[in-house]
Amino acid sequence: MSELEKRYSPGLAAQTKRPIEDPGIEPHRVRMTDKSEKHARTAERQIAAMFGVSVIGAIIAIWGFFAFPIVDGDLSATRNNSLWMGLGMALSMLGIGFGAVHWAKTLMPDNEVSELRHQARSSEETRAQALEVVKLADGESGFTRRKLIRRTMYGALAFFPIPGIIIFGDLGPVVGDSLRHTMWKSGTRLAKDPTGIPIKASDVTIGSVFHVIPEGLEDLEEHKLEEKAKAAVLLVRVNPEDLNEDPAKADWSYQGIVAYSKICTHVGCPVALYEQHTHHLLCPCHQSTFDLANHCEVVFGPASRPLPQLPITVDAEGYLVAQSDFLEPVGPSFWDMRK
Amino acid sequence: MTNTTEQKQGFVGGTANYLDERLGLGAVVKGFGRKIFPDHWSFMLGEVAMYSFVILVLSGTFLTFFYQPSMAEVHYDGSYAPLKGAQMSIAYASSLDISFDIRGGLIMRQVHHWAALLFVAAAGLHMLRVFFTGAFRKPRELNWVVGFLLFLMGMAAGFTGYSLPDDLLSGNGLRIIDGMIKGIPVIGPAVSSGFFGGEFPGTEVVARLYSLHIMIVPALIIVLMGVHLMMVVIHKHTHYSGPGRRDDNVVGYPLMPVYVAKAGGFFFLVFGVIAAIAATFTINPIWNYGPYDPSPVSAGTQPDWYIGWLDGALRLAPSGWDVVIAGFVIPMGVMVPLVVSLVFLALVAAYPFIENWVTKDKREHHVLDRPRNAPTRTAIGAAGVTFYGVLWAGASTDLIATNFQMSLNQVLTAMQILLILGPVIAYWVTKRACLSLQRKDREMVLHGRETGRVVRLPHGEYIEVHEPVDKYELWKLVDFKEYEPVLPRPDARGKITVGNRLRSAVSRLYFEDRIAPVSKAEYELAHADHAPAIEDKPKSKRKQKALTK
Numbered sequence: 001m002s003e004l005e006k007r008y009s010p011g012l013a014a015q016t017k018r019p020i021e022d023p024g025i026e027p028h029r030v031r032m033t034d035k036s037e038k039h040a041r042t043a044e045r046q047i048a049a050m051f052g053v054s055v056i057g058a059i060i061a062i063w064g065f066f067a068f069p070i071v072d073g074d075l076s077a078t079r080n081n082s083l084w085m086g087l088g089m090a091l092s093m094l095g096i097g098f099g100a101v102h103w104a105k106t107l108m109p110d111n112e113v114s115e116l117r118h119q120a121r122s123s124e125e126t127r128a129q130a131l132e133v134v135k136l137a138d139g140e141s142g143f144t145r146r147k148l149i150r151r152t153m154y155g156a157l158a159f160f161p162i163p164g165i166i167i168f169g170d171l172g173p174v175v176g177d178s179l180r181h182t183m184w185k186s187g188t189r190l191a192k193d194p195t196g197i198p199i200k201a202s203d204v205t206i207g208s209v210f211h212v213i214p215e216g217l218e219d220l221e222e223h224k225l226e227e228k229a230k231a232a233v234l235l236v237r238v239n240p241e242d243l244n245e246d247p248a249k250a251d252w253s254y255q256g257i258v259a260y261s262k263i264c265t266h267v268g269c270p271v272a273l274y275e276q277h278t279h280h281l282l283c284p285c286h287q288s289t290f291d292l293a294n295h296c297e298v299v300f301g302p303a304s305r306p307l308p309q310l311p312i313t314v315d316a317e318g319y320l321v322a323q324s325d326f327l328e329p330v331g332p333s334f335w336d337m338r339k
Numbered sequence: 340m341t342n343t344t345e346q347k348q349g350f351v352g353g354t355a356n357y358l359d360e361r362l363g364l365g366a367v368v369k370g371f372g373r374k375i376f377p378d379h380w381s382f383m384l385g386e387v388a389m390y391s392f393v394i395l396v397l398s399g400t401f402l403t404f405f406y407q408p409s410m411a412e413v414h415y416d417g418s419y420a421p422l423k424g425a426q427m428s429i430a431y432a433s434s435l436d437i438s439f440d441i442r443g444g445l446i447m448r449q450v451h452h453w454a455a456l457l458f459v460a461a462a463g464l465h466m467l468r469v470f471f472t473g474a475f476r477k478p479r480e481l482n483w484v485v486g487f488l489l490f491l492m493g494m495a496a497g498f499t500g501y502s503l504p505d506d507l508l509s510g511n512g513l514r515i516i517d518g519m520i521k522g523i524p525v526i527g528p529a530v531s532s533g534f535f536g537g538e539f540p541g542t543e544v545v546a547r548l549y550s551l552h553i554m555i556v557p558a559l560i561i562v563l564m565g566v567h568l569m570m571v572v573i574h575k576h577t578h579y580s581g582p583g584r585r586d587d588n589v590v591g592y593p594l595m596p597v598y599v600a601k602a603g604g605f606f607f608l609v610f611g612v613i614a615a616i617a618a619t620f621t622i623n624p625i626w627n628y629g630p631y632d633p634s635p636v637s638a639g640t641q642p643d644w645y646i647g648w649l650d651g652a653l654r655l656a657p658s659g660w661d662v663v664i665a666g667f668v669i670p671m672g673v674m675v676p677l678v679v680s681l682v683f684l685a686l687v688a689a690y691p692f693i694e695n696w697v698t699k700d701k702r703e704h705h706v707l708d709r710p711r712n713a714p715t716r717t718a719i720g721a722a723g724v725t726f727y728g729v730l731w732a733g734a735s736t737d738l739i740a741t742n743f744q745m746s747l748n749q750v751l752t753a754m755q756i757l758l759i760l761g762p763v764i765a766y767w768v769t770k771r772a773c774l775s776l777q778r779k780d781r782e783m784v785l786h787g788r789e790t791g792r793v794v795r796l797p798h799g800e801y802i803e804v805h806e807p808v809d810k811y812e813l814w815k816l817v818d819f820k821e822y823e824p825v826l827p828r829p830d831a832r833g834k835i836t837v838g839n840r841l842r843s844a845v846s847r848l849y850f851e852d853r854i855a856p857v858s859k860a861e862y863e864l865a866h867a868d869h870a871p872a873i874e875d876k877p878k879s880k881r882k883q884k885a886l887t888k
Contacts, residue, residue, distance in 0.1 A: 006701075007701055008701050008702050008703075009699065009702075010700055010701075010702055011698045011700035011822075012697070012698045012699060012700065012822040012823055012824070012825055012846060013698070013700050013702075013820050013822050014821045014822060014823050014855070016821060016855060016856055016858050017858060017859045018814075018817050018818060018856070018859065019784070019813075019857050019858060019859045019861070019862030019863070020813060020814065020817070020862070022582060022583065022585070022814055022818070023582045023810040023814055024582060024583045025582060025590060026581075026583075026811045065443060068442070069442070070418060070439070070440055070441075070442060071418075072418045073418055074418075075418075075419070075439070078418070078439050078445060081442050081443070081446075082443075082446040082449070083619070084618075085442075085443055085446050085618070086446040086449070086450075086614050086615070086617050086618020086619070087614075087615065087618045087619075089610075089611075089614040089618075090611045090612070090614035090618060092611075093607045093608070093610040093611030093614055094607065094611035094612070094615070095611075096604065096607040097604045097605065097606070097607030097608030097609075097610075097611055098604070098608065100601070100603055100604025101601055101605065101608070103600055103604075104596070104597050104600035104601045104604065105601075108596050108597045108600060109597070110597075112378075112590050112591055112592065113375060113590070113592070113593065114375070114583060114589070114590045115374075115375040115589050115590075116587060116588050116589075117575050117586075117587050117588060117589055117705060119703060120478045120573065120703065168533070171532075171533035171534070171536060172529075172531075172532035172533040172534070172535060172537050172541075172543075173532060173537050174532070175528040175529055175531075175532045178538055179528060179538075193634050194632070194634075211634060211635075213634070223538070225540050225631070225632070225633055226537070226538040226539065226541065228632070228633050228634060229514075229538070229539055229633035230538075232634040262634065263633075264518075266518065266653075266672065266673070267514070267515045267517075267518025267519055267522075267653065267673060268514045268515065268517060268518035268521075268539075269511055269514060269515065269518075269636055270511075270633065270634055270635065270636045272634075272635065273638060284636055284637070284638040284639070284640060284737070285511065285515060285640065286650075286653050286654045287654060287736060287737060287747060287751065288658075298658050298659060299658075300658060300748055300751075301654075301658060301751075302653060302654060302655075302656040302657070302658065302660075302673075303658065303672065304658065304659050304660060304661035304670060304672050305661065331521075332517075332518035332519075332521045332522055332670070332673070333661055333668045333670040333673075334521045334522065334527050334528050334668070334670075335522075335523075335524045335525055335527060335528075335667050335668055335669065336528075336667060336668075337668050338666050338668060339666060339667075
């Protein structure tokens with residue numbers, strides 16, 4: 001087997017003889033437009049008509065732009081504008097498209113022709129010449145011969161892109177302990193989301209749910225969304241008998257009122273759905289389900305950690321307040337969260 | 340050239356002459372003008388993707404004139420009454436303005452979004468076409484990889500664009516990305532901080548996504564698309580097996596005029612269909628979702644379709660997979676879906692090289708396989724499609740549960756089981772189906788096509804008349820490549836290496852069950868044997884009567 005044959009070896013392919021000879025390309029089927037001038041003229045008129053329709057479409061689109069100016073508060077103007085411009089554009093495009101394709105299919109020749117391919121591989125002569133060029137260039141530059149130059153060049157080429165990576169170092173600040181802390185601190189009142197009105201313990205009836213933000217969040221000058229993305233809390237009051245509380249955390253709730261982080265421990269969606277009779281909290285993004293009555297442990301879905309609990313109590317005026325910040329990071333797990 | 344001849348040429352001739360004298364375009368037209376392109380509907384899938392991209396650039400350019408990638412807060416003061424006075428980012432406000440306060444803005448936004456959905460869909464179907472017909476074989480392996488990168492870039496372009504309006508839905512999508520990034524061991528939190536410019540959501544990410552979306556990703560797509568098409572020119576297009584189609588020729592119509600008209604017209608058809616859909620069907624009604632706020636979320640949220648399989652992978656991970664090693668947390672519930680998705684993509688990219696490692700077929704292949712004639716490859720493809728499909732359906736577990744009134748938990752568990760079993764079943768069923776179809780082809784070659792005409796022979800026997808297939812059809816049925824499994828063989832040093840054993844085992848998986856094409860001997864035997872039933876179709880009523888008598 002020659003070198004070239006080896007390079008183009010059929011591998012595991014079996015060599016079977018075909019039962020018949022390749023009959024060659026099928027004979028051309030004559031179309032009506034090929035043999036009848038009348039049909040050809042009809043096709044010509046059809047194509048012209050399609051191009052004509054295209055012009056009408058363009059005119060409709062232009063008319064749609066001017067006929068429906070924007071009227072503040074009137075959505076039907078926007079709708080008509082969009083509809084007629086869109087339909088006009090569609091008609092003008094489809095007219096050209098169908099016209100051109102119809103033209104190709106009816107009037108242009110449709111006999112298939114064959115053309116030879118050439119192997120991608122260059123001819124032996126060309127390859128030899130190319131090799132010569134490379135060798136000549138190598139000799140002239142001394143690329144192979146001068147090892148010192150070659151190796152230092154590799155070194156330089158390896159190092160020069162590094163500043164180009166380092167330069168992006170300020171894309172974001174160094175991660176401090178921001179992932180471990182939220183706005184909650186001792187005495188922060190629990191307020192309604194989004195109004196910011198503080199919640200009195202007496203307002204929370206059994207079975208009711210409040211979407212909660214820390215009081216003062218709305219007044220933040222900056223980083224409002226960043227703080228909210230960590231501090232959002234779900235407040236629920238259940239019958240204290242239904243609560244299976246950890247004795248160590250028994251004073252984290254107030255008369256059956258419990259507050260849990262609303263940020264899913266899976267990948268951070270808001271756990272916004274509460275099912276009253278099962279006390280289950282459901283994340284609508286990936287269906288992680290947490291049992292509110294049982295320390296918000298995961299009962300279903302891809303999450304692994306329970307939702308962190310916010311220790312709460314009431315202040316002198318009867319408003320619900322946080323005892324402290326969350327005692328563990330909220331939201332998705334990250335590698336050094338326990339350190 | 341003299342003045343008189345130029346005048347005779349008229350405007351077109353004059354222009355052609357002008358360009359040729361300066362650019363030598365004559366050689367290009369001579370070389371490419373009559374280049375042959377094979378014709379098949381499935382070859383248009385890639386074209387749809389390319390044209391969708393052109394439409395994306397056109398409509399996207401319009402949108403850039405009005406969209407502002409800033410996350411600074413403003414109070415909305417546009418025509419959409421329900422949101423008047425609401426606090427939102429400038430990005431969201433300008434997206435609303437495009438929708439409601441700029442004539443043609445809404446239609447362009449919808450054209451852009453629909454074209455993006457179509458772009459990824461067409462690219463995906465094109466990839467499947469290439470896979471199932473074996474078009475990735477030598478010399479096109481590299482073009483498969485380029486096409487694969489284009490598909491990834493399509494997803495990247497889609498996702499970066501999806502987040503730009505900064506509405507509630509896309510913001511939750513970003514939040515999920517943030518959660519996934521944070522879960523990556525060691526570098527996660529730092530990468531997240533770098534991406535968002537600090538804590539999520541920050542004020543940077545929309546502008547960063549914007550520069551990726553309108554510059555980096557499209558530039559990469561244009562470069563890759565250029566390379567992709569250049570390789571098509573170098574290799575010339577593949578053609579389906581059939582009479583006169585060989586590995587050393589290409590059969591089809593010339594570029595000028597037929598393909599200029601067909602492909603050029605097809606661009607307008609694609610644009611027209613997208614415009615018609617965009618005019619009549621709402622997509623991504625951002626005004627319904629409201630501005631991004633980390634606290635609310637709507638139930639039944641869905642990503643754009645091409646991100647669905649990744650979202651499904653996240654949902655299908657079972658509970659409680661986090662592991663703690665030496666006090667460090669590895670959220671496997673997030674990492675496993677991520678790694679599985681990446682491995683799946685890597686296998687897709689590597690498939691041509693894997694198959695070639697098995698067959699060691701180093702010839703150039705320009706005649707496409709009919710999927711049935713490569714049963715194992717087709718079966719592997721079906722298994723891959725099933726795997727992807729289950730992940731994709733997994734992103735809709737909640738909608739499936741609510742629409743069909745089933746238990747969410749049971750739907751999810753069923754999906755988890757299907758993810759493992761589905762590909763196995765699909766593999767087996769597809770392989771058997773391919774082999775059966777091959778057997779049917781053999782029948783047709785040997786005994787002709789069933790006509791459904793039952794006749795009684797003079798001695799009382801009933802037979803069904805078979806009609807021989809014509810030689811053009813016949814060629815299509817017998818002209819395919821067949822491979823045989825290989826035994827592990829000792830190498831030059833007399834050792835059977837592990838790689839050798841593995842290759843032998845995989846080659847058995849591929850080629851142990853196979854149907855060979857009809858050989859010359861078989862064909863001649865069959866045709867010498869039962870003459871009346873297959874000889875030829877009765878040419879006249881008389882002959883038919885003779886048979887019936």
